[in-house]
Amino acid sequence: MYGAPALPPDFVSLPYANPDAPKGGRIVFGNTGGFDSLNPFVQKGTAPWQLRFWGYESLMGRSWDEPFTLYGLLAESIRTAPDRSWVEFTLRPEARFSDGSPVTVEDVIWSYETLGTQGHLRYRGFASQIQSIVQTGERSLKINFNTDDRELALIAGMRPILKKAQWQGVDFTASGLDNIPIGTGAYVISDFEAGRNVTLRRNPDYWAKELPFRRGTQNFDEMRIEFYGDGTVLFEAFKAGELTVMREFNAEKWDAQYGFPAVLRGDVIKSEIPHQRPSGMTGFVMNTRRAPFDDWRVREAMLLAFNFEYINDTVTGGAQPRITSYFSSSELAMQPGPATGKVLELLEPYADALLPGALEGYALPASDGTARNRGNLRRAVDLLAAAGWTVQNGELRNAQGTPFAFEVLLRQGDGGNQTVIEIYSRALSRLGIQVDVSTVDDAQYAARIDQYDFDMTTFRRELSLSPGNEQRLYWGSDGVDVPGTRNLMGVASGAVDGLIDRMLATDSREEFTAAVRALDRVLTTGRYVIPLWQYDVGRIAHARKLRFPEQLPIYGDRTGFLPDVWWYDED
Known part of the structure; x- marks a missing residue:
C-alpha cells in the first residue's frame, strides 16, 4: 500500500516463524x-x-x-x-x-x-x-x-x-x-x-x-475444537487437561486463578504476548436505531452512569487500562485536546453535524472510583432532563409518560459481561432506569443481532494498523438498514463516510494517518459504545x-x- 515490502523475493520464511519447527502433535x-x-x-x-x-x-x-x-x-x-x-x-x-x-x-x-x-x-x-x-x-x-x-x-x-x-x-x-x-x-x-x-x-x-x-x-x-456451555465449564476442562491451550482476557483471573496443580508442576505454562496493534473497541453498544439511544445526550448519560473505575477494580483488579478510543494505544489514535492541522482540516467540512467534543476535544467520563459515583450521576441526571427524561414517582419517564426501560442482550455463557451489567444496572436503578437482561443461546443471539433486534449488547471490533474497506462494513451508513452488517450501533454519518473515503483514496501515509485520527474522533464522540478495558x-x-x-x-x-x-x- 505504501513503500515496498520488507521481505526480499528470496525470503526463507516469515520473520516470526521458525523454519525448522517440527511437524506433529x-x-x-x-x-x-x-x-x-x-x-x-x-x-x-x-x-x-x-x-x-x-x-x-x-x-x-x-x-x-x-x-x-x-x-x-x-x-x-x-x-x-x-x-x-x-x-x-x-x-x-x-x-x-x-x-x-x-x-x-x-x-x-x-x-x-x-x-x-x-x-x-x-x-x-x-x-x-x-x-x-x-x-x-x-x-x-x-x-x-x-x-x-x-x-x-x-x-x-x-x-x-x-x-x-x-x-x-x-x-x-x-x-x-x-x-x-x-x-x-x-x-x-x-x-x-x-x-x-x-x-x-x-x-x-x-x-x-x-x-x-x-x-x-x-x-x-x-x-x-471442543464446545462448552459457558466459560466456567471451559476453564474447568482446561484445568483438567481436556484442553491444551487457553486464552485469558481477565488480568485478575490470570493472576489469581492460574495457580492450579498443572501450573505448579510446570505442565502448563503461562505466556504473555506483547503487541503494538490498536486497542479496538470492546464494550456495550447502544442501538441508535431505537429510542432512547437515538439521542446523544442519553448516550452520554449512559457513559456517565457507567462507573468504569469501580467496575474495573471489581472485575479485573484494576490491572487493565481502559479503552479511550477506537484506535487507542497506536499512532492512529485521536490525539488529546482540540483537533489541529490536517485532522482539523478534514473535520471542518462536517463541523455543523459533529457532536460536542469532536473539534474541541473529548475524553471519556472518569469517576472517583467509589461505588456511588455521585458526581457523574448528577451530570447524567442533567443530561437526561435536557433530553426530556425526568423522575416521576420514582421512575424516569419522558413527557409522554413512557418509562425509561431497556433490554441488554447477552449470549449464553457470557458470565463476565453479566457481572458487569449487574453492577451497572444497580447504578441505573438509582436514576430510575429499569434494565432487563436477556440471555439467549448462540443461534438466537445471531438471529437477533442480524436483525438489530436489541437495545444494548456486547460489542467487540478488533482494529488493525492498516484499516481499510472493512471500516465501511463496521460503521458505514449503507449498513444502517441492511440486515446482517456489522454496523450494530446504526452509525449514519456523512463525516464517517467521507473520512473513510479519504482514507482509502490517498496515496500519502501522512494523510492516511490524519484521516484515521479524524475518524476516531467522530466515532468516539458519537458515544455509541460504553468502552471496557484493553487487552494490552x-x-x-x-x-x-x-x-x-x-x-x-x-x-x-x-x-x-x-x-x-x-x-x-x-x-
Whole structure:
C-alpha cells in the first residue's frame, strides 16, 4: 500500500516463524456455545469461527509484521496499475485443493462472484466495487474496479477461493453440516459431532508445505475444537487437561486463578504476548436505531452512569487500562485536546453535524472510583432532563409518560459481561432506569443481532494498523438498514463516510494517518459504545509441549500467530 515490502523475493520464511519447527502433535481449543454449520462463508447458521482461517486460503497472504503488505500465496505474481484501477493475478501451477484437484482461474472467478452475491455480508461490499473479472491467460485473471480506492487491489487478493465443481446443482447458501466447502488450506475436517466438537487433520499432501510463506507454519498434525456451555465449564476442562491451550482476557483471573496443580508442576505454562496493534473497541453498544439511544445526550448519560473505575477494580483488579478510543494505544489514535492541522482540516467540512467534543476535544467520563459515583450521576441526571427524561414517582419517564426501560442482550455463557451489567444496572436503578437482561443461546443471539433486534449488547471490533474497506462494513451508513452488517450501533454519518473515503483514496501515509485520527474522533464522540478495558497483552496458558518462536509479530496474539506458528515439542 505504501513503500515496498520488507521481505526480499528470496525470503526463507516469515520473520516470526521458525523454519525448522517440527511437524506433529495435537492441539485442543475450547469454544463456548455450539455450532450448526461447517460453512463459514454464508450468512445462514453458526460455524466455528476458526474454520475460515484454518482450511482456506486466498491469492495472497498477510505478514503480521507489516500492516500494509501482502505476499503471493495461491498467486505466484501480481500486477497492478499505477492508480490501482485494476489488478492481475497469475496462479501458481502447483496450487491445489485439498482433494488434489488444481486451482483454476474458473474457480477463482466463480468464488468471487458467488461470495459477492450469495456469501456472508462481509464479502459483498467488495463485489459492488468490481467492474469486471476476466481471464487473461491459462493461469491469470484481471479484476477491473469501478471505485477510486487504492486498497481494492490488496483486498482482491484476500478472498477465500473455493472449488466451483463442488457446488454445481447445489444451493451454496443452504449448506450446513452436510456439505463442507473444499479449500486449499493445510487442514481438512476429519470428524465432528454436531454442536460438540470438530477435528481437523493436516493434509500430508498440502500443496504449499515447501512455500517460503508457509515454511515453519501449520505444524500440528491435528487440531480439535471442543464446545462448552459457558466459560466456567471451559476453564474447568482446561484445568483438567481436556484442553491444551487457553486464552485469558481477565488480568485478575490470570493472576489469581492460574495457580492450579498443572501450573505448579510446570505442565502448563503461562505466556504473555506483547503487541503494538490498536486497542479496538470492546464494550456495550447502544442501538441508535431505537429510542432512547437515538439521542446523544442519553448516550452520554449512559457513559456517565457507567462507573468504569469501580467496575474495573471489581472485575479485573484494576490491572487493565481502559479503552479511550477506537484506535487507542497506536499512532492512529485521536490525539488529546482540540483537533489541529490536517485532522482539523478534514473535520471542518462536517463541523455543523459533529457532536460536542469532536473539534474541541473529548475524553471519556472518569469517576472517583467509589461505588456511588455521585458526581457523574448528577451530570447524567442533567443530561437526561435536557433530553426530556425526568423522575416521576420514582421512575424516569419522558413527557409522554413512557418509562425509561431497556433490554441488554447477552449470549449464553457470557458470565463476565453479566457481572458487569449487574453492577451497572444497580447504578441505573438509582436514576430510575429499569434494565432487563436477556440471555439467549448462540443461534438466537445471531438471529437477533442480524436483525438489530436489541437495545444494548456486547460489542467487540478488533482494529488493525492498516484499516481499510472493512471500516465501511463496521460503521458505514449503507449498513444502517441492511440486515446482517456489522454496523450494530446504526452509525449514519456523512463525516464517517467521507473520512473513510479519504482514507482509502490517498496515496500519502501522512494523510492516511490524519484521516484515521479524524475518524476516531467522530466515532468516539458519537458515544455509541460504553468502552471496557484493553487487552494490552495477550495471555495464553498452554501445555508445556506447545512452543512458539521467540521473535513475535507486531500484531502479537492475533490471527496468524496461534496456532499458525506454534509447534509440538515432545522433549
